[in-house]
Amino acid sequence: MTKVAMETVDAVRRRLDVEVPESDVRAEIERAYEVLRRKAKVRGFRPGHAPRAVLERLFGDQVRADAFGKLIQQSYQEAVRQQQLTPVGQPEIITESAPPSGPLRYSVTLEVKPEVLASGYSGLAAERAVKVVSDAEVEQLLSGLQESLAQLRPVTDRITARAGDIATVDYEAHAEGRLIGRGEGRLVEVGGGATPGGLGAHLEGADVGSEVGFEVDYPPDDPNPDLAGRRVSFHAVIRALALKELPPLDDEFAKDHGECETLEELRARARQQLEAAGAREADGAVRAALVEQLLQAHEIEVPRAMVERRTEALVDDVMDHLGPRRPPASREGEFRAKLREELATRARNQVRAALVLEAIARQEHLTVGDEEVDVQIGRLAERAGNARERVRALYQEPAARENLRMQMLQERALDLVVEQAHIRTVDRTSSVADGGRNG
Numbered sequence: 001m002t003k004v005a006m007e008t009v010d011a012v013r014r015r016l017d018v019e020v021p022e023s024d025v026r027a028e029i030e031r032a033y034e035v036l037r038r039k040a041k042v043r044g045f046r047p048g049h050a051p052r053a054v055l056e057r058l059f060g061d062q063v064r065a066d067a068f069g070k071l072i073q074q075s076y077q078e079a080v081r082q083q084q085l086t087p088v089g090q091p092e093i094i095t096e097s098a099p100p101s102g103p104l105r106y107s108v109t110l111e112v113k114p115e116v117l118a119s120g121y122s123g124l125a126a127e128r129a130v131k132v133v134s135d136a137e138v139e140q141l142l143s144g145l146q147e148s149l150a151q152l153r154p155v156t157d158r159i160t161a162r163a164g165d166i167a168t169v170d171y172e173a174h175a176e177g178r179l180i181g182r183g184e185g186r187l188v189e190v191g192g193g194a195t196p197g198g199l200g201a202h203l204e205g206a207d208v209g210s211e212v213g214f215e216v217d218y219p220p221d222d223p224n225p226d227l228a229g230r231r232v233s234f235h236a237v238i239r240a241l242a243l244k245e246l247p248p249l250d251d252e253f254a255k256d257h258g259e260c261e262t263l264e265e266l267r268a269r270a271r272q273q274l275e276a277a278g279a280r281e282a283d284g285a286v287r288a289a290l291v292e293q294l295l296q297a298h299e300i301e302v303p304r305a306m307v308e309r310r311t312e313a314l315v316d317d318v319m320d321h322l323g324p325r326r327p328p329a330s331r332e333g334e335f336r337a338k339l340r341e342e343l344a345t346r347a348r349n350q351v352r353a354a355l356v357l358e359a360i361a362r363q364e365h366l367t368v369g370d371e372e373v374d375v376q377i378g379r380l381a382e383r384a385g386n387a388r389e390r391v392r393a394l395y396q397e398p399a400a401r402e403n404l405r406m407q408m409l410q411e412r413a414l415d416l417v418v419e420q421a422h423i424r425t426v427d428r429t430s431s432v433a434d435g436g437r438n439g
Contacts, residue, residue, distance in 0.1 A: 004079040011114045011301040014085060017096075020075050020104040028067045036063060068098050072106055085112055089305025111303035116359035120297050122420045126289045130282045131428040133274045141270045146246050149257060155241040159208040163191035166244055167203055171236035180232070185239070199236060212236045224325050282425075290417050294356050295349060302351045311347035315339045357410040364416060368408045373401060376408060 003019040033055060042050040042058065055063075072093060080087060091110040098104050152166055161167055169188045173181035192200035202214045213235050220229040247253055254266035315336055319326060327335045360366075377395045381388040395401050 002075045002078055002082075004082050006083050009109065012111050012303045014083070014110055014112055016076075016079050016083065016108040016110070018072075018075055018079050018106055018108065020071050022101065022103045025067070025071060025104050026101070028071055029063065032063045032067045064098070064100070068095070068104055071104055075104075076108060079108070080110075085110070087111065088113055088303045089308075111305050113303065113306075113355060113358075114300050116298065116300055116355050118294075118298065118356055118359040118363055121294060121356075121360055121417050124290055124293050124417065124421045126286045126293075126421055126423050128282050128286050128423050128425040129428040130425060131278045133271055133278060137274055138267055138270050141274060142249060142267065145257065146249055146253070147244075150244045150246050152242040153245050155243055159241070161190045161203045161206050161208075161238060161241055163204050164244070165190040166242045167200075167238045168240040168242070169199065169203070169236050169238055171199060171234060174233045174235075175227070175230045180227070190241075199234060202234075203236070203238060206238055208238050208241060210238065212238070224327060286421075286423060287414055287418060290421060291353050291414065294417070295352055298352070298356050300352055300355060302348060302355065306351045307344070307348050310351050311340050311344050314343045314347055318343075354406075354410055357413040358406065360416065361409045361413040364413070366409060366412050366416070368405050368412065372408065373405050376404060377401075 001021065002024070003021075005017040007015040007017070009015050033052060036055055036059060037050060037052075038048050040050060040055060040059070041047060042054060045051075045054070072095075076091065076093070087110045089111045091108045094107050094109075096105040096107055098106075155165065167188050167190050169186045170184050171182070171186065172179060188200045188203065190200055190203045198216065202212055206212045213233065216232050216234065218224075218227040218230055218232060222228040247257075249263065251262045254260040254263045258266040258269065260266040260269060318339055319332075319336070326332075377392065380395075381391045384391045395404060
């Protein structure tokens with residue numbers, strides 16, 4: 001029987017000293033030679049008839065290495081089960097003794113979740129600051145809807161771009177003689193700056209068909225490594241001009257595009273949407289504030305492997321949201337390394353928060369059933385649109401499904417903390433209290 005001795009290195013590391021008995025080592029090596037004897041092709045011998053001594057001389061080192069590797073893999077799993085450990089990363093295995101005859105001895109250092117005892121999580125206090133929706137914000141929302149339904153009417157009576165025109169533009173961007181960006185048929189508002197290099201601001205007064213050139217000095221901390229600290233030259237050509245025509249903001253607009261009978265009814269609905277968004281933002285801020293208090297009250301050591309995994313997940317999220325600003329493959333490694341450094345503290349705090357919330361869930365006997373997990377997978381799949389089947393396939397994997405269950409359990413624990421907290425709702429602008437416990 002495999003012998004295992006465990007030592008606690010610190011809050012998140014355990015060392016296992018493992019000894020595989022000589023009988024198991026001898027049996028595994030015998031099995032390995034039997035398989036080799038049937039498969040090996042040795043010059044001068046018929047298949048399956050090469051003497052053991054010849055096989056040992058030709059393949060002995062490889063046979064022992066493979067046998068020891070298999071024994072370590074099997075006995076490590078047995079040792080972890082025996083000690084009731086749940087590793088959270090790859091173990092560090094050091095072979096102590098692997099003689100031709102005798103027991104196999106090795107040591108394993110592995111990381112586990114720390115044993116967390118949550119305390120002081122009931123009766124926390126937080127302020128729920130709700131932003132008052134102004135008339136101007138309502139009108140801005142309606143204007144955005146109006147803009148989204150605008151029609152473009154080609155300009156035919158002039159060729160010179162004016163502020164407010166919508167120009168169809170081809171452009172290229174170069175840095176240090178290298179092409180780093182290109183756009184064709186890009187719609188750009190003349191006079192506007194929210195375009196690559198502030199392109200729109202440089203088009204006013206230019207003629208259709210003429211080339212516009214300018215340079216932009218990007219700051220050293222620009223998130224795009226192709227632009228950071230560089231002078232970029234832009235060259236653009238206007239292909240066409242158009243004017244944006246907005247539909248009138250009236251009762252007909254409300255009926256056609258807002259499913260409301262009148263413009264005033266549409267305004268009321270817009271206000272409700274903004275107020276609902278403000279309430280969600282306020283609730284999110286409350287949850288973040290309570291998590292911060294939990295972190296301050298629980299100084300716990302966290303496994304490096306968990307922090308590294310969470311950091312990588314945050315980096316992936318940033319990369320996915322960069323879209324066209326994502327750096328080229330040649331610079332991606334450098335960019336990801338920079339992001340890892342910037343996001344490491346956030347990742348560590350998120351892991352700490354997860355461990356505390358898991359402890360609360362355990363202490364409060366909270367659970368998440370299989371049916372609840374299935375429902376959540378369904379919701380995630382529906383949100384994924386065309387990728388819904390890929391999402392469902394992902395959560396067929398036991399590890400992914402268990403990770404989702406743990407996330408749901410952590411959210412349930414945080415829900416409990418919020419329910420038990422003393423939350424005071426205030427007007428973000430006037431700071432006049434309008435509520436008591438939990439608003």
